Amino acid sequence: MARPSSLSGFPEWLPSGQVVEQLVVDTARRVFELHGFAPLETRSVEPLEQMLRKGEIDKEVYLLRRLHAAEGEPDPGLGLHFDLTVPFARYVLENAGHLEFPYRRYQIQKVWRGERPQEGRFREFTQADIDVVGRDTLAFHHEVEMAVVMASVLAELPIPPAVIQVNNRKLAEGFYRGVGADDPAAVLRAVDKLDKLGRARVAALLTDEVGLTQPAAQRCLDLAAIRTPDSSFAREVRALGVVDPLLEEGIAELAAVVDGANAQRTGSVVADLRIARGLDYYTGTVYETQLVGYESVGSISSGGRYDSLASDGRQSYPGVGISLGVTRLVSILLGRDLVDVSRTVPSVVLVAVVGDDTRADSEQVAARLRIRGIPCEVAPGADKFGKQIKHADRRGIPYVWFPDPAGDTVKDIRSGEQVSADADTWSPHVTELRPAVTSTLSQPTLSQEARP
Amino acid sequence: MARPSSLSGFPEWLPSGQVVEQLVVDTARRVFELHGFAPLETRSVEPLEQMLRKGEIDKEVYLLRRLHAAEGEPDPGLGLHFDLTVPFARYVLENAGHLEFPYRRYQIQKVWRGERPQEGRFREFTQADIDVVGRDTLAFHHEVEMAVVMASVLAELPIPPAVIQVNNRKLAEGFYRGVGADDPAAVLRAVDKLDKLGRARVAALLTDEVGLTQPAAQRCLDLAAIRTPDSSFAREVRALGVVDPLLEEGIAELAAVVDGANAQRTGSVVADLRIARGLDYYTGTVYETQLVGYESVGSISSGGRYDSLASDGRQSYPGVGISLGVTRLVSILLGRDLVDVSRTVPSVVLVAVVGDDTRADSEQVAARLRIRGIPCEVAPGADKFGKQIKHADRRGIPYVWFPDPAGDTVKDIRSGEQVSADADTWSPHVTELRPAVTSTLSQPTLSQEARP
8 A cells, every 4th residue: 555655754644644644643633632732733843952952862853955046145043852751841932921831732744854764754744732730830641631532543544453652751850860870870771772782792891891890781771671560569579679769650550540541551562671762851750652463673662751951041941742653644544454445535425427417416416515525526528427437436436426406316336225315304324424444453253244 | 913023024922813724724625625625745855747737836846965975976856846736647647546536625724935025925835735637537517516515614614794706718718719819828828917917018028928809808808807797708708709619518517517507506606717827738628816905915716627637648637726825815814913812822721730749630630521522621730729720821711620529610711600510511612622713893783791
């Protein structure tokens, strides 16, 4: 279903893939709005110094310049944003006087990174983010809420099972301090490479470069190996014999997130102490999300708590957020043939045209259907009915309407059944009003049997 | 309501403005889908040579380069697209084997132009386009359809009256030939400057630079002065005494668009023979749209018929399209205070928190409301009820829900009325489910009287 893009890293989908991406975006938006997140769209560009303030990502920014910039015209110093968190933080600082806190927003936009493209990694891609920021303080329960809202989105999508893996920066930092690390951030960066380098090479990093003792390095790696579906991780952490007050605070927070989220959405969240997240602005809970069976493609939803991303010196705006990687998720669904699409157009009805002089009659039928919210289109020409039916069939449009002064009829071209119909009262089944996207993994047996 | 952006030409709206923009985009999308246009999103970048192939716009493109491009790394030659028509044409050529023709798509995306910003003119802005393209041929009736669909969008928006002004390139070109012009395109470009330069200076252009005789130039200007609400323009054109077969073809097409569109949407379209459109790929009908009373801001919806924008040498893909300038329209609505917004958040209910230990009860109420599609949020903390009500009031949330083991109640904080309620059955009025955007120009008197 996916077609290789002619510009590597800048994916584009065929019409069926467009329907899949739209479903993902619409589902995310609907769930976000049900939870009271307000829409936000920021500009696509940020001043370069704004983007370089945080994180390690400066290598990957695309800069802009005007094609016909005048001789000596100063470089505007603008780049395309590489995520939605930095622009959001900047928006909050600029507009704080006009916002109500805690400010809850969602933001669904493209972001750009000049990375080397590979599976699941693009130069242009769409993210769907939610964040909550407070002024000066932000209640901890929002760290539970982020996991619950994202789990609700994932549960509504026709995708393989997804598991949100949660860790906590305080837990990790406290533990690293407790084993004697001078630079906990350096330990975190090494542990973050476990997937790429494996345990032995990270152990070497920890002793040779970060300066840990061999036993300390082993305990850090033992910590990273802990993964539990509930708060039982706490016992396993304590069994490693490290004592630190920040560690205890982190254990309590992580337990609250895992148990709190699973109480609202059973099995949606696990504690996974390997999760590090590269960006260094996180200060508490961190999230990543695996699609079960497709772990190698990477996380499809990530985020965390940040206490000092947005601060103007006088006031700080602590926040927590989580982001759905729309393009990565869609690329898996299309590339692995995990979904079927019922049709590639919104129209559920094609209104046939009987003769070149009666096109207006067909337009009137269409107008009457549209008034009642039924998407439809009028056939492009007064071709033979067989050709008009084929026109509908090739697009997956299930119904063809035949205007007739003696009484209109509508034909279900899947079953061949044709019945009398009035454009002011007839409706398709409510599930047919929009294109359906269904998982190829879990076709319910009953509806398969029910098909002709 | 609008706040000046800190980056000139890159507008961003406050939360109320976000709601307005979302309404415009959602309305356009809904009407487009009701008419059977399928969603399309293309990448934001195009190879530069693709963009320079057409039109006069090359001065205004933003080019990309990686911040840390390696020494000697070849320039990728990529720019941000400046409209959605050129990327669409490229997509059709690349994917023609996978598309069904006529292919109807809508596309709502940002575009970028390195122009000098001024009122209604931005460096980054959102457009909402529809196009229909055929393979080798495209029926004329789609030129009527474009005007009807856009008029349907505009009629549903809380905006001042809008008038779609239509002209026809064949009519203009045939007329210019008929008065003896060697280069009809040069005449068109001069006439396109009428708004900017005025009649006298364009007359001078036409004689001194384009080489027309004085009487020929006068007749071209007389042609541009014709504007009629119906096909009576034809009589006025013919009264100018110019004879040309292409002119007659153009007159017939323009009459068919104006009368055809007005038959479906009374008063939506006028014939305006001044409309030229700068881009030279148009070959038939051209559209511009004025917001009555705000003409100086420029056209809010433009487009036209193009026969040779997309061609791969073997096959051509003639098309017709029209584009809504979302950002320009929203900037007028916000900048001139033409709309009111009922609330800045999706939540119609704030669920109060009675005590720190009963937050889970409030979350459960919220979950039960959400299952039935009622957007809501839980208060951030167990503050005094007065403070929680103020929290709702500041966001425009009309209802506050009080969980109570003895029986929940819900309060309409506008009227103060508080009633018993069950989270499995209570609903707000259906018109309250989403934030309302209403015109400040046409507040219906009745609903004002009905307010407390």
